Amino acid sequence: MRSIWKGVITFGLVNVPIKVYSATEDHDVSLHQVHDKDGGRIKYQRRCEICGKIISYDHIDKAYDDGDKTVILTDEDLKSLPEERSREIDVVEFVPSDQIDPIMFDRSYYLEPDSTSSKAYVLLRRTLEETDRTAIVRFALRQKTRLGALRVRNDVLMLQSLLWADEVREANFPSLDERVRISAKELEMSSSLVESFASDFSPEEFNDDYQEQLRTLIEVKLKKGDAVDTEETFGEEPEEEGEGGEVLDLMEALRKSVERSRGEKKPPAKGSKTKKAPTKTSGRSKSTA
Template sequence: MRAIWTGAITFGLVNVPVKVYSATEDHDVALHQVHDADGGRIRYQRRCEIDGKIIPYEHIAKAYDDGERTVILTAEDLASLPAERSREIDVVEFVPNDQLDPIMFDKSYYLEPDSKSQKAYELLRRTLEDSDRTAIVNFALRQKSRLAALRVRGDVLMIQTLLWNDEIRAAEFPSLQERPRVTQRELQLSEALMESFAGDFEPEKFSDEYQEELRKLIDAKLEQGDAIDTAETFGEEEEKKSGGGEVIDLMEALQRSVERSRSKGSASAEKKSPAKKSETKKKPAAKKKPA
């Protein structure tokens, strides 16, 4: 991995120099646009609407238009902002872990200690871990002031940038104004169904099915050309059940789902259990007493 930013975590007089790395990566198959008739690549050009010329990237600046006037902001202008020049991850406060709503999380980054700051890094990591707290921090990255959560993940400190409060929409739906009545029986069946699916989350068990099928399609087209048989490539498509089919009463649907889940669980348990031996062991013959 390559560091995308270097700076220091600061709280009080404590200074912890760190390097910042992206914690995630995109695994999607890279596709580009072409003309469907001849396969020609579609290119987008940065053309100036005044002189009609194609402008190289180094001569493109940003601008703000208020409707009457335009202010051009160069890269030098933006780099001169005090927040952009700062290389500090400034701790604002320490909050309980459970006070952070996951809807606020945005991008994730790993923090590596500088060779001279390993003791301070480990001290901060242990303090956060033992106290079950998350540090709320401010820092500047890529021409933006960021609010972030500094927290522990295993042996590593990481920061997750947070959305600002006014960036999160309120869920105000008219359909939720009146709550429908849920019976105790419905709730019990729903809980039973949920319990039948209960387990521990293991991320490695899951994969991106769409990307796997897309790669399979690309390989097939590379080998066979455009005349591939998708049914043969992917197998017969299973019948898809949509919401527009048979209308089932909620109680009936819950009851059927619970019964189906239980039957699957029983069948699975039978496969795992060893076959029972039908034969009974013979008792050893009694020894004859000496005459």
């Protein structure tokens, strides 16, 4: 990995020099646009509307238009801002980790110690672990002041940029104001369905099916040409129950879902280990549908 930024975490009088790395990466197939008639690639040109010339990036500035006047902002103007020049990740406060709503998480970054001694880095990491707290920080990156959450993941400090409070929309749906009656039987059936899907989360067990199918389609087209039947390549999609205008009763849908889930569970291969979902014990026995 290559670091994208260098700075220092500051809390009190303690400074922790760090390097910043992107913690995630994109593996999607890269596609471009072409003309459907001749396959020619579609290009977007940065053309000046006054002189008509195509402009290279090193001659492009940013501008703000207030409706009457336009203010041009050069790269030097933007770099002169105090926040942009800052290389500090400033700890504002330490909060209980469960107080941060996951909807606020944006981008994730790994932090590596950038010093001959990693003692300050390890001290901060151990402190976060021992107190079960997350550090709320402020920092500037790529011409934007950001709020962030500093936490520990697998013995590494991780910085996750947070959305600002006014960037998270309120879910105001009038349809949820309607009073709905849920029977005890429906709730029991729904709970049985949850139990039938219960497991421990292992992200490595999940794949991006769309990207895999897209790669398969591309490989087939490369070998056979463009005249390829998608149905021939991937097979016919099974018709889902409830489609075609049929409206299933909620209880019937729950019952069929439980039956389907149980039917799809295959016995483990010989010698393989099975994951056991954690169960909660209580004074009442659980009933299944």
